[in-house]
Amino acid sequence: MAEETESTKTEPLKTAEEEFKKLEITEEEESELKLETSDHVTFMVEASIAMKFGAVQQYLEVSPAASASATAIPLHNVASRELILILEYYRMHDWVDAGERDLKEFDERFLKDLNYEELKELLLAANYLNVEKLFNFLTKSIANIIRNKDVEFVRTFFGIDNDYTPEEEAAYREENAWAGVKFV
């Protein structure tokens, strides 16, 4: 009985130690890049994630010296608020243990926490950074938001005005009759 408790005690310790060692190794291997946002906040970002950003890749192609973490890579059109969100998204999606369901739940929560203005700002940041996975996720989410909404809602969403003349609108209706578009 006494032996049993001892063995159960030592085992978790051992595995924890191994885990720690593994962590140490990955930390050593993982190099970081320094990124500076438009509001002058610097971030140390895992190179494996930062290299997914097209803008970072492009910058390093032109000035390879910046890969030494002393120099910060400037991200002119991304504010720290957006970069934090982008990193949160990529760290989750890069996490090896994340199952399909975890990612789905994460994506839903991630989207729910954003209002329309934040969503658009994030889309612009993702577009500037050239991050394909997030860009695809955001454009798909926007498509889902505006799908089946009335035209006025979508105009407000994009912040645009109707500049059609009545004649143009009539011509448009005729031209798109094949698609079965309902006119309200």
Add this chain to the structure above:
Amino acid sequence: MGASLSNLGSNGSTVAPGLGDIPENCVARVFLHLTPPEICNLARLNRAFRGAASADSLWKAKLPRNYQDLLDLMPPERHRNLSKKNIFALLSRPVPFDGGNKEVWLDRVTGRVCMSISAKAMSITGIDDRRYWTWVPTEESRLDSRSLFYGVRL
């Protein structure tokens, strides 16, 4: 919001007039996730959106890869110089072929190829003998006014 976005344009990124806060390539990508009727509906927003909703690159992605084969069933003058969007519109209506016994069209929502085959285009193995069956007129058939009557003497 407006201030932080306007500097995007000065930095080399494109902000097309009339698309609001969103650059054209982003709008184009949003459209890619939508169905053709939804895209046509969004063209109603304003002129700039109409332009984005008519882009050849967008409609090329909505057309099936073999759309040229479907066009080849028609006389060339019917599809010469058409934009990809108009090609989609053209092919969303049935295209008859094989002497009018078959027709093919694109599903408006999914863009998939659909085909309808008239009973007249089929043959009955073994019983070509007309004493056993006949054609009867029907209102239910779209391709011709007759459908196959399975003979009672079979």
